[in-house]
Amino acid sequence: MIAEYNQELKVELVEKEILAVELKTIDIIDNTRQFVESLEAHIVINETPTKLTARIFQTANDYISDSIVVYFNGIKEKYINKLSDNTFSFNLDIIVSDTIEVEYFKQS
Secondary structure, three states: OHHHHHHHHHHHHHHHHHHHHHHHHHHHHHHHHHHHHHHHOOEEEEEOOEEOOOOEEEOOOOEOHHHOEEEEOOEEEOOOEEOOOOEEEOOOOOOOOOOEEEEEEEOO
16 A cells, blocks of 8 residues: 555656656747847848949948858858948959858847
8 A cells, every 4th residue: 555655656746847847848948939039130141242342342231340251152251351330342353243142240
């Protein structure tokens, strides 16, 4: 009789522990979702900047200085010059068939 009682008690404890874990998991998912949505609002990916001259381009938003990554014909460009919070330049002329894409963190 005592052994049966202990087994029933263990089953109750396990059910309560699983229920508590499930609730915490839901909280973590909600917090993570909010964080990701907030982060996504500040990240720009695959933007085609506006060409101002053969060497100067403008992004749609002001970017955090060291966060900009520029792809020239699909290859990450290492040498760009920041001119302002939303413009940058290359050391070579970009022609019509070239593609430029940028990724960056927006300034708040």
